[in-house]
Amino acid sequence: MTPVRFGTDGVRGVAGADLTAELALAFGRSVARVLPSDFYLAGRDTRRSGPMLQAAVSAGLAAEGADVADVGVVPTPALAYLADQSGAPAVMVSASHNPFADNGLKVFGDRGQKLAEEVERRIEAELEALLGQPGQPARTGAGVGRLFGLTSPVDDYRRHLVASLDGRQLDGLEVVFDGANGAASELGPAVLAEAGADVTSLNCSPDGTNINDGCGSTKPEALASAVVAAGADLGLAVDGDADRLVAVDHTGAVADGDVLLALFAIDLAKRDELTNETVVVTVMTNLGFRLAMAERGIAVVETPVGDRHVLAALDQEGLALGGEQSGHIVFRRRATTGDGLLTGLLLADLVARHGRPLADLTAGLVERVPQVLVNVAVADPGRLAGASVVWEAVGRVEAELGGRGRVVLRPSGTEPLVRVMVEAATEDEASAAAGRLCTVVEQVLGPASP
Numbered sequence: 164m165t166p167v168r169f170g171t172d173g174v175r176g177v178a179g180a181d182l183t184a185e186l187a188l189a190f191g192r193s194v195a196r197v198l199p200s201d202f203y204l205a206g207r208d209t210r211r212s213g214p215m216l217q218a219a220v221s222a223g224l225a226a227e228g229a230d231v232a233d234v235g236v237v238p239t240p241a242l243a244y245l246a247d248q249s250g251a252p253a254v255m256v257s258a259s260h261n262p263f264a265d266n267g268l269k270v271f272g273d274r275g276q277k278l279a280e281e282v283e284r285r286i287e288a289e290l291e292a293l294l295g296q297p298g299q300p301a302r303t304g305a306g307v308g309r310l311f312g313l314t315s316p317v318d319d320y321r322r323h324l325v326a327s328l329d330g331r332q333l334d335g336l337e338v339v340f341d342g343a344n345g346a347a348s349e350l351g352p353a354v355l356a357e358a359g360a361d362v363t364s365l366n367c368s369p370d371g372t373n374i375n376d377g378c379g380s381t382k383p384e385a386l387a388s389a390v391v392a393a394g395a396d397l398g399l400a401v402d403g404d405a406d407r408l409v410a411v412d413h414t415g416a417v418a419d420g421d422v423l424l425a426l427f428a429i430d431l432a433k434r435d436e437l438t439n440e441t442v443v444v445t446v447m448t449n450l451g452f453r454l455a456m457a458e459r460g461i462a463v464v465e466t467p468v469g470d471r472h473v474l475a476a477l478d479q480e481g482l483a484l485g486g487e488q489s490g491h492i493v494f495r496r497r498a499t500t501g502d503g504l505l506t507g508l509l510l511a512d513l514v515a516r517h518g519r520p521l522a523d524l525t526a527g528l529v530e531r532v533p534q535v536l537v538n539v540a541v542a543d544p545g546r547l548a549g550a551s552v553v554w555e556a557v558g559r560v561e562a563e564l565g566g567r568g569r570v571v572l573r574p575s576g577t578e579p580l581v582r583v584m585v586e587a588a589t590e591d592e593a594s595a596a597a598g599r600l601c602t603v604v605e606q607v608l609g610p611a612s613p
Contacts, residue, residue: 167290169280171575172469176266185219190223191225193223194223195229197289198270202232203224203254204249204253206236207236207255208239208256211263213236213266216266222310230308234313237316238503240501244319253275254270255269274499276471276500277470324504325354327505327509328358332359337393338396338399339363340352340363341389341398342405343379343380344379345405347504348366351364351367351401358508365389380400390412391414397410397510399507399511401503407491408510414522421531423490423510424485425529428461442463443463443476443480443482443485443486445488450568455530467573469576474500477495486501490503532587534593537598538578539608541605543608543609547604560596564596568593569585
């Protein structure tokens with residue numbers, strides 16, 4: 164039996180194969196044992212496998228004596244918000260931006276935050292013990308927990324989002340919203356409309372199999388075309404569970420997380436709301452972002468990949484803003500995790516306040532250093548840390564680049580991949596260096612099993 168491991172953002176795998184109902188049941192029991200509570204929340208995105216896995220997780224929690232509220236289809240940040248407000252741990256069934264056949268299990272503590280790695284290791288150990296010895300006794304009789312639904316579970320979250328505008332409205336702003344056929348397909352357009360925007364919905368008709376299918380934040384090309392065709396002011400694209408966002412300006416140009424984070428940092432700094440004039444980013448953030456912040460006197464704190472690490476740095480330093488190139492952006496005074504809908508609302512508000520198109524606001528903001536990212540399929544990404552031959556090759560490439568670039572190698576937290584990122588003065592130089600490193604990674608760690 165292959166041990167179940169948390170990645171960058173929960174446990175993921177192919178639903179029904181890697182992530183079975185039996186595993187989800189044991190996962191629920193493990194969570195209840197490690198994070199004991201009388202009450203839990205459970206939600207899901209729009210994947211076909213979501214109801215099956217949510218039912219199994221909820222059954223596992225109830226088998227350990229807990230009551231479980233079914234929140235239904237809900238964005239991940241909405242479930243985190245509800246966990247924080249109710250003081251109850253929560254389990255989200257979602258594989259975020261992955262294809263529909265995948266699914267995943269994310270856990271939030273009773274403050275709406277993702278778990279510390281030490282807590283995840285304890286859940287893994289408990290899960291391994293349960294799977295290794297099936298039939299371990301649980302509660303009986305009145306000791307068994309209850310499962311029930313909630314009436315209008317996201318109403319408080321919706322009001323929270325609208326309140327983030329501090330009474331301002333988006334009247335007159337034309338927005339195209341791409342819901343990735345995911346968890347925010349209904350809520351996203353509704354919130355924007357309530358805030359006063361004129362909203363056109365795109366990819367907001369989930370059928371269980373079309374989540375993230377050529378749409379959303381990882382595939383914004385259709386959104387870009389729709390914005391230009393409609394003559395809209397702004398396009399907003401979330402992923403399947405709506406914890407990340409990328410934007411499109413009126414010309415169809417895409418603004419990723421680096422650009423949006425730079426825009427927010429500068430805006431907050433001008434309003435004296437950027438604590439310590441500092442923003443938190445991950446190692447994958449483009450060097451051009453760092454240079455842009457340095458020009459404006461804004462300090463940058465760097466963390467490993469994952470909005471959990473961004474949040475930890477924000478809390479440790481008491482900071483207000485952090486995020487990732489992928490579009491996970493954390494407004495710490497308003498959220499406990501990356502929130503695509505909140506980010507989209509605040510971006511629309513920023514554009515409306517400035518009275519200028521997004522294209523004007525982002526022009527020349529981040530002069531991106533050529534960056535090449537290659538995913539190398541390997542049998543065991545976990546071996547990367549101890550692969551001395553690989554790190555020697557990294558050292559040679561870094562020496563060649565000098566101060567003109569960067570190298571980042573990291574195992575994927577969600578897939579059997581090693582991600583190789585190289586920044587250099589030119590695209591050709593970055594591509595050549597990345598190619599050499601990919602060859603070494605494949606030779607040392609071995610190709611993934613067919």
